Amino acid sequence: MKITDIKIFKMAAPTWHKAGTNNWLFVKIYTDSGIHGVGEGSLQYKDAALEAEILDFGKFLIGKDPFQIEFIWNSLYRRVTWTGGAVTMSAISAIDIALWDIKGKALDVPVYELMGGKVREKIPVYANGWFEGLTTPEEHAKAAKEIVNLGYRCLKFYPFTGKYSIENENLNYGVELVKAVRDSVGENIQIAIDIRGRVDYGSAIKILEKLKPYNISWVEEPVQFDNADVLGKLSQKTSIPISTGEQLYNKWEYQKLFEQKSISIIQPDICHAGGLSE
Numbered sequence: 003m004k005i006t007d008i009k010i011f012k013m014a015a016p017t018w019h020k021a022g023t024n025n026w027l028f029v030k031i032y033t034d035s036g037i038h039g040v041g042e043g044s045l046q047y048k049d050a051a052l053e054a055e056i057l058d059f060g061k062f063l064i065g066k067d068p069f070q071i072e073f074i075w076n077s078l079y080r081r082v083t084w085t086g087g088a089v090t091m092s093a094i095s096a097i098d099i100a101l102w103d104i105k106g107k108a109l110d111v112p113v114y115e116l117m118g119g120k121v122r123e124k125i126p127v128y129a130n131g132w133f134e135g136l137t138t139p140e141e142h143a144k145a146a147k148e149i150v151n152l153g154y155r156c157l158k159f160y161p162f163t164g165k166y167s168i169e170n171e172n173l174n175y176g177v178e179l180v181k182a183v184r185d186s187v188g189e190n191i192q193i194a195i196d197i198r199g200r201v202d203y204g205s206a207i208k209i210l211e212k213l214k215p216y217n218i219s220w221v222e223e224p225v226q227f228d229n230a231d232v233l234g235k236l237s238q239k240t241s242i243p244i245s246t247g248e249q250l251y252n253k254w255e256y257q258k259l260f261e262q263k264s265i266s267i268i269q270p271d272i273c274h275a276g277g278l279s280e
Contacts, residue, residue: 003108005068007032008060008097010053025049029056029096031104033068039103042273043096048089055093063097068104075279079252091251091274098277113278128156128194139182146183156192156219157183168205177212184216194245196222203232210240220245220267234262245269252276 011028026044045052059078066074078094079085106113114120132149136142146157161176162168183193195218201209206224213221220243225232227249237244243266250256251274259265272278 003033003035003037003068003104005031005063005066006034008056008063010056012049012053027052027096029100031063031068031097031100033104035108037104037107039068039100039105039107041096041099041101041103041277043092043099044273045088045092048092051089052092055089056096059093059097068101069108071098071101071105071279074098074101075276086251088249088251088274091276095273095275095277095280098279099272102278117278126155128158128192129154130158132157133159139178142179143182143186147186150187150191155190156194157187158194158196158222159183160196160198162195162197162200162209164201164205166200166202166205168201168208173205173208173212176209180213180216180218189217192219193217194219194222197224199223199226201225203236206236207239210236210242213242218242222246222269230258230262233259234264237262237264237266243267247271248274250275252280 009030009032011030013026013028025046026042027049029041029043030038031041032038043052043056062077062081063074075094075098078097079090082090084090102113102116106116109116129149132145133142136145142159149157159179161179162172163176164172180193180195187193193216195213197206197209201224203225209224210221222245224236224244227246233244233246244264245267246265247256247259247269248271250259250270256268256270259268
């Protein structure tokens with residue numbers, strides 16, 4: 003079996019505030035056996051660069067055996083002078099996922115069987131985006147209750163904003179939103195908070211201290227994702243689990259987090275972190 007062609011499909015997101023930037027990019031790899039594979043490497047704000055990188059990699063892929071997934075992964079990562087980063091790793095991710103799809107179809111087995119077999123029957127999910135356009139604690143409380151009634155057992159939202167240092171007004175406002183949601187959904191529902199690296203270390207300490215009474219399941223990226231030392235130090239200052247990782251791209255970048263032995267949850271994004279293989 004040989005790879006014969008690679009095509010890209012871009013799909014726009016209809017979301018009211020992200021229609022021009024938050025798109026999905028899929029790659030379809032064709033073979034001479036008639037089997038094709040589909041992978042995703044969506045990278046908002048960098049769609050054009052990602053498309054160009056995938057098409058450039060396509061020159062290498064044509065004629066290759068799609069079963070040689072590890073060889074192809076390493077070849078794409080190592081063959082260029084400038085490697086790593088969001089664009090290159092998202093391109094490799096999309097291609098890698100598509101190759102696993104081809105292999106599963108060719109062998110007529112689910113891909114999980116190729117990776118050691120199934121280990122669970124179901125995976126819990128959390129609700130995100132349910133708070134769009136809401137401003138008051140009352141609005142958040144009502145929307146959170148509606149989401150829980152749909153069956154979600156975990157909610158994530160973004161109550162804190164700041165230009166790296168958080169003012170008391172923003173701090174208190176965020177805490178009010180968290181309290182309203184907790185009071186609305188009760189103690190058995192998990193609540194997660196994403197700060198998206200918007201504040202500095204000192205402000206993050208203030209936020210984490212204020213969140214203690216609300217049984218928070220995790221706080222995501224309270225400080226910038228690329229500062230592993232500060233994230234580790236922050237984790238040791240709080241009992242609330244800290245999570246990070248969606249903007250890291252391979253095992254080498256995660257190594258710093260593992261060495262810290264303090265991050266509770268790592269969050270690789272399969273579309274950016276090297277695909278299924280990585």
